[in-house]
Amino acid sequence: MLFSSIVFLFFFLPITLLGYYLIPEKYKNYWLLFTSLIFFAWGGVSETLILILSIILNYYFGLAIQKHLDSRKAYRLLFLGIAINLLTLGVFKYANFFIENLNEIFFFVNIPTLKPTHIALPVGISFYTFHSLSYLIDIYKKKSSAQRNIFDLSLYICMFSQLIAGPIIRYSDIWKQLKERTHTTVKFASGIERFLIGLGKKVLLANTFARIADELFAENVNDLTAPTAWLGLICYTLQIYYDFAGYSDMAIGLGRMFGFEFMENFNFPYISKSVTEFWRRWHISLSSFFRDYVYIPLGGNRISNQRTYINLLIVFFLTGFWHGASWTFILWGLFYGFFMVIERLGFSKILDKVWSPIANLYTLLVVMFAWVLFRSDDLSYAISYWKAMFNFNITQNQIGIFLNYTDKESYLTLLIGILGALGFFNIFIPIIHRYSTSKFFTFSFNTISILFYATILIVCSMYLVSGTYNPFIYYRF
Numbered sequence: 001m002l003f004s005s006i007v008f009l010f011f012f013l014p015i016t017l018l019g020y021y022l023i024p025e026k027y028k029n030y031w032l033l034f035t036s037l038i039f040f041a042w043g044g045v046s047e048t049l050i051l052i053l054s055i056i057l058n059y060y061f062g063l064a065i066q067k068h069l070d071s072r073k074a075y076r077l078l079f080l081g082i083a084i085n086l087l088t089l090g091v092f093k094y095a096n097f098f099i100e101n102l103n104e105i106f107f108f109v110n111i112p113t114l115k116p117t118h119i120a121l122p123v124g125i126s127f128y129t130f131h132s133l134s135y136l137i138d139i140y141k142k143k144s145s146a147q148r149n150i151f152d153l154s155l156y157i158c159m160f161s162q163l164i165a166g167p168i169i170r171y172s173d174i175w176k177q178l179k180e181r182t183h184t185t186v187k188f189a190s191g192i193e194r195f196l197i198g199l200g201k202k203v204l205l206a207n208t209f210a211r212i213a214d215e216l217f218a219e220n221v222n223d224l225t226a227p228t229a230w231l232g233l234i235c236y237t238l239q240i241y242y243d244f245a246g247y248s249d250m251a252i253g254l255g256r257m258f259g260f261e262f263m264e265n266f267n268f269p270y271i272s273k274s275v276t277e278f279w280r281r282w283h284i285s286l287s288s289f290f291r292d293y294v295y296i297p298l299g300g301n302r303i304s305n306q307r308t309y310i311n312l313l314i315v316f317f318l319t320g321f322w323h324g325a326s327w328t329f330i331l332w333g334l335f336y337g338f339f340m341v342i343e344r345l346g347f348s349k350i351l352d353k354v355w356s357p358i359a360n361l362y363t364l365l366v367v368m369f370a371w372v373l374f375r376s377d378d379l380s381y382a383i384s385y386w387k388a389m390f391n392f393n394i395t396q397n398q399i400g401i402f403l404n405y406t407d408k409e410s411y412l413t414l415l416i417g418i419l420g421a422l423g424f425f426n427i428f429i430p431i432i433h434r435y436s437t438s439k440f441f442t443f444s445f446n447t448i449s450i451l452f453y454a455t456i457l458i459v460c461s462m463y464l465v466s467g468t469y470n471p472f473i474y475y476r477f
Helices: 006-022 025-041 045-067 072-108 125-140 150-158 171-179 185-218 226-257 275-281 284-295 305-323 327-353 356-375 379-388 396-404 408-421 424-434 439-465
Strands: none
Touching (some): 006 025, 025 150, 045 072, 125 150, 150 171, 185 408, 185 439, 226 356, 275 284, 275 356, 284 305, 305 327, 327 356, 327 379, 356 379
């Protein structure tokens, strides 16, 4: 079930909110857990059983680690818990990847090949596995205590608002909120606003870009020339941002409606002036997870320069591999790792001195070239697409193809999407705050805000009812 669906917007969410605020305080978590399991079971009952087994496993591992803290046994239990979680993720997400690559080797040495599995990838397994790992590690590091109420632990791991695509929530950041959190009209209203902003990003912007990008990437890559290749890439660059940032906004907004505060996940990454800065702004919960649970334990930058570079490559190898069982995802991660190392070698000092738009252009080009890898099924397609971006042998037929994918609505959406991604509309926020003390302004602003958010909901609903193109990129991770 997607947040950007009629079923969720007009049936699941209203019923969940109504039940949550009608029942007594002590039962609110149980209601949220019940509705979260229904939300998850919408994709398949068998997948829900895997999730429940994962929760039970991590519940008992957490208690055991807590019991044996400050002993060698706690470390062994932590290691075993991490290994089982990663093995489960590996079986469901990476089994066929390893089989395919082993079969390539077996074919050359005349060994009978293995049959691929028919295991379906459970929705959200990458995210709830990381939630489980955070839980066990935070207990071991004494950042939090083991949860003795299995229902509260279950709610942390599988809360529907951030189960499918994050943000990745640390147990140490939320465990107190599971027991005690505030519910105010101001927080609830800000949650609705944040949710509707995310919904608008997803339905009105990301879906429009997705239609163009998907059709152009589906074209024969050898028939593409610079205009069509760049149009497809620009649309995909905006699609993946508004798709995922929109989902994160909706997740954060939903959390506030139920009294939770989740961490921010995006901070205008496309205004970055280096690749290093980009990863401080893009998918913040994931990059900070790998920083704290992989990069720093490996030694971070506290050791030799050579080891630091290796650590960066390891982290970005894992970042790429986490996104999907494909060599293109691995190369996508290593592509970023390479530029992170280059910047650490001294290129970052050059970027600090050059004109800001030049540094931003460099970063955008690196990011967009990387998105080609992310979008491609294999390396040969990515290379062909890169070549098409510099194919200026433009015929009248190619111009026709370009015009076929653009109209007034597309141009307007591109303009709004680019300005929004670069933070242009945020320059008005300080101006609004400056005049917010005026009673007349406050009344006018509140009235306009209500109309604005109501319009977003109505227009998005109309698009969804009409069956508009509604994919979600991160749903498969």
